[in-house]
Amino acid sequence: MSDPFLSIQNVRKSYGDVTVVKDFSLAVEQGEFVSFLGPSGCGKTTMLRIVAGFEEPSAGNVMIGGQDVTGLRPNQRNIGMVFQSYALFPNMTVAQNVGFGLKVAGVPKAEAAARVDEMLNLISLPQLGDRYPYQLSGGQQQRVALARAMAGKPQVLLLDEPLSALDAKVRVSLRDEIRAIQKAAGITTIFVTHDQEEALSMSDRIVVMHGGMAEQVGTPFEIYNRPTTKFVAGFVGTLNMLDGTVTDPATGAVRIGDDNVVMKQSLNGAKAGDTLSLALRPEAISLGKQPGRDASIGGTISEVSFLGSVIRVRVGLGKDAVSLDTFNNPAAPPPRVGEKTEISFSSADLLVLH
Amino acid sequence: MRRLWPWLALAVGLIYFILPLLGMTEFSLKMRRGVYSFDAYAKVLADPRFQETFTFSVVMALATILFGVLLVVPTAYWVRLKLPRLRPYIEFVTLLPLVIPAIVIVFGYIRLYNTSSWLPLTGSAMGTNILLIFGYATLSLPYMYRAVDTGLRTIDVATLTEAAQSLGAGWVTILARVILPNVLVAVLSGAFVTFAIVLGEFTMAALLNRPAFGPYMQLLGANRAYEPAALAVIAFAITWGCMALIQIVSRFAPKAPVNPH
Ligand SMILES: Nc1ncnc2c1ncn2[C@@H]1O[C@H](COP(=O)(O)OP(=O)(O)O)[C@@H](O)[C@H]1O
Ligand SMILES: [Mg+2]
Numbered sequence: 001m002s003d004p005f006l007s008i009q010n011v012r013k014s015y016g017d018v019t020v021v022k023d024f025s026l027a028v029e030q031g032e033f034v035s036f037l038g039p040s041g042c043g044k045t046t047m048l049r050i051v052a053g054f055e056e057p058s059a060g061n062v063m064i065g066g067q068d069v070t071g072l073r074p075n076q077r078n079i080g081m082v083f084q085s086y087a088l089f090p091n092m093t094v095a096q097n098v099g100f101g102l103k104v105a106g107v108p109k110a111e112a113a114a115r116v117d118e119m120l121n122l123i124s125l126p127q128l129g130d131r132y133p134y135q136l137s138g139g140q141q142q143r144v145a146l147a148r149a150m151a152g153k154p155q156v157l158l159l160d161e162p163l164s165a166l167d168a169k170v171r172v173s174l175r176d177e178i179r180a181i182q183k184a185a186g187i188t189t190i191f192v193t194h195d196q197e198e199a200l201s202m203s204d205r206i207v208v209m210h211g212g213m214a215e216q217v218g219t220p221f222e223i224y225n226r227p228t229t230k231f232v233a234g235f236v237g238t239l240n241m242l243d244g245t246v247t248d249p250a251t252g253a254v255r256i257g258d259d260n261v262v263m264k265q266s267l268n269g270a271k272a273g274d275t276l277s278l279a280l281r282p283e284a285i286s287l288g289k290q291p292g293r294d295a296s297i298g299g300t301i302s303e304v305s306f307l308g309s310v311i312r313v314r315v316g317l318g319k320d321a322v323s324l325d326t327f328n329n330p331a332a333p334p335p336r337v338g339e340k341t342e343i344s345f346s347s348a349d350l351l352v353l354h
Numbered sequence: 355m356r357r358l359w360p361w362l363a364l365a366v367g368l369i370y371f372i373l374p375l376l377g378m379t380e381f382s383l384k385m386r387r388g389v390y391s392f393d394a395y396a397k398v399l400a401d402p403r404f405q406e407t408f409t410f411s412v413v414m415a416l417a418t419i420l421f422g423v424l425l426v427v428p429t430a431y432w433v434r435l436k437l438p439r440l441r442p443y444i445e446f447v448t449l450l451p452l453v454i455p456a457i458v459i460v461f462g463y464i465r466l467y468n469t470s471s472w473l474p475l476t477g478s479a480m481g482t483n484i485l486l487i488f489g490y491a492t493l494s495l496p497y498m499y500r501a502v503d504t505g506l507r508t509i510d511v512a513t514l515t516e517a518a519q520s521l522g523a524g525w526v527t528i529l530a531r532v533i534l535p536n537v538l539v540a541v542l543s544g545a546f547v548t549f550a551i552v553l554g555e556f557t558m559a560a561l562l563n564r565p566a567f568g569p570y571m572q573l574l575g576a577n578r579a580y581e582p583a584a585l586a587v588i589a590f591a592i593t594w595g596c597m598a599l600i601q602i603v604s605r606f607a608p609k610a611p612v613n614p615h
Contacts, residue, residue: 100531149521
């Protein structure tokens with residue numbers, strides 16, 4: 001395995017007594033798309049700004065392409081940056097915005113113009129070069145900002161919640177567009193977002209941040225299906241939290257509600273009588289007995305929401321309750337509140353949280 | 355009935371301001387006995403001292419504007435970007451020239467920079483002119499600083515700066531290509547006020563003994579009858595021209611970008 005292209009080593013950032021980023025380390029491969037995902041205020045922007053050079057870390061290093069850039073100013077780092085507020089220069093046309101970095105770098109006029117055209121084509125706005133930012137929609141402005149950030153072929157592309165200011169429809173289409181452009185250019189990218197759907201759909205890897213720390217790093221598949229902490233499990237996707245009481249650590253038997261489930265995964269050394277924090281994704285649960293599902297628990301239907309193609313059902317299991325989705329079946333009426341029922345799932349889908 | 359009072363107030367105001375002006379203008383046209391004529395204006399405009407002092411003051415005004423822009427734009431920018439907590443104090447300092455009489459400033463200058471001081475600026479015409487420019491810049495500071503600071507408020511200074519930095523720009527490039535063009539309208543309106551102030555200023559130019567337009571007006575006023583009236587009308591026209599230019603220029607303020615917040 002080659003050395004990572006971008007490497008963040010034990011970075012800490014404090015403002016006075018408040019530590020905003022704690023011992024953050026991350027290695028990013030060349031061309032990789034990594035998301036920082038976490039709730040507002042968890043230090044995502046601060047970490048990104050340290051990579052960009054706008055903030056100086058209180059401790060630790062940032063290496064880009066084998067070079068230690070910790071002491072370099074932002075304009076010496078060859079990075080591309082996209083902001084939530086677009087930050088296009090209001091006094092310049094679209095083409096001048098995109099060409100700004102090239103002009104600053106002293107790229108010959110003809111070459112710069114060709115590169116600007118190429119970038120405008122890449123973002124599918126070739127005819128808008130003469131417009132001013134205020135004449136563009138939010139989505140168009142953000143695409144121009146992306147073109148501007150990438151025109152100078154930066155080593156690293158940094159995006160801070162670039163889609164948060166846009167309306168839902170544009171947001172989803174721009175997701176795919178950003179990802180496609182990033183892939184085509186093969187540019188190493190860090191994408192900050194608080195939107196789990198964005199992170200899951202776009203990233204090669206996700207860093208889930210919590211309280212200034214990288215809580216879990218993994219592929220979207222790993223993060224979603226194998227969250228290692230309660231926080232990650234709760235933050236990414238909808239999750240049913242259950243308490244299980246260990247009845248026999250030797251066989252892995254755990255009581256949930258009124259029934260026993262035999263778990264195959266490690267119980268983290270729990271002893272008989274210990275309580276485990278367990279979690280289940282709604283899509284891992286079915287109503288009634290299903291072939292191929294080795295675990296089932298009896299419960300009572302406590303809520304039914306008819307959402308059209310999907311019916312969301314809540315089932316009470318002793319003191320806990322789980323949500324699950326079933327497809328609408330025109331031939332069968334939905335379950336009714338108060339009915340006794342049984343849920344089934346694969347015991348392997350039960351997550352044991354720390 | 356309700357409509358009457360505002361109109362009445364307006365009428366009183368207009369009479370208060372316009373009547374003296376009309377009287378003065380009428381008087382300035384009466385140099386030739388029995389008929390209205392522009393004789394007084396012709397006389398003033400033909401006076402070589404008018405041409406000299408007017409040219410001198412215009413050049414001083416332009417130099418003051420240049421100096422003021424170079425001083426105020428980077429300062430206001432830096433305060434907004436890095437020292438936002440100092441903003442009220444800086445604003446207070448820039449307002450001081452409104453309460454400190456010009457004569458105090460000039461005497462301060464003369465004490466500091468007289469021919470026997472460490473920097474004898476008053477020793478040469480050029481040095482004195484430079485001193486005068488500093489003085490004028492001080493007088494126009496309240497207007498210039500406020501105009502520029504207001505202009506800076508309309509753009510997202512911090513993020514635009516960071517965007518430019520990430521694209522490789524240094525401070526000079528950022529100021530010249532990103533900040534200044536976006537506050538140009540504000541700078542221009544500050545510039546026109548400065549222009550009007552410098553053209554009419556008397557105290558500093560007189561005490562530093564420079565051939566400026568203000569002292570010339572004063573001199574003429576003490577010795578002639580019709581010409582000072584004509585000169586006053588000309589000065590009014592120039593000032594109002596500046597005000598009109600401010601109005602026109604602010605029409606061309608750059609449109610605010612679609613604000614995502
Ligand atoms: N310049 C600063 N001075 C003091 N505190 C700051 C500064 N910048 C950010 N913070 C604090 O650091 C924390 C993390 O901020 P930020 O990185 O912007 O979070 P996120 O982008 O994840 O929402 C917040 O609590 C914020 O108040
Ligand atoms: Mg943020």
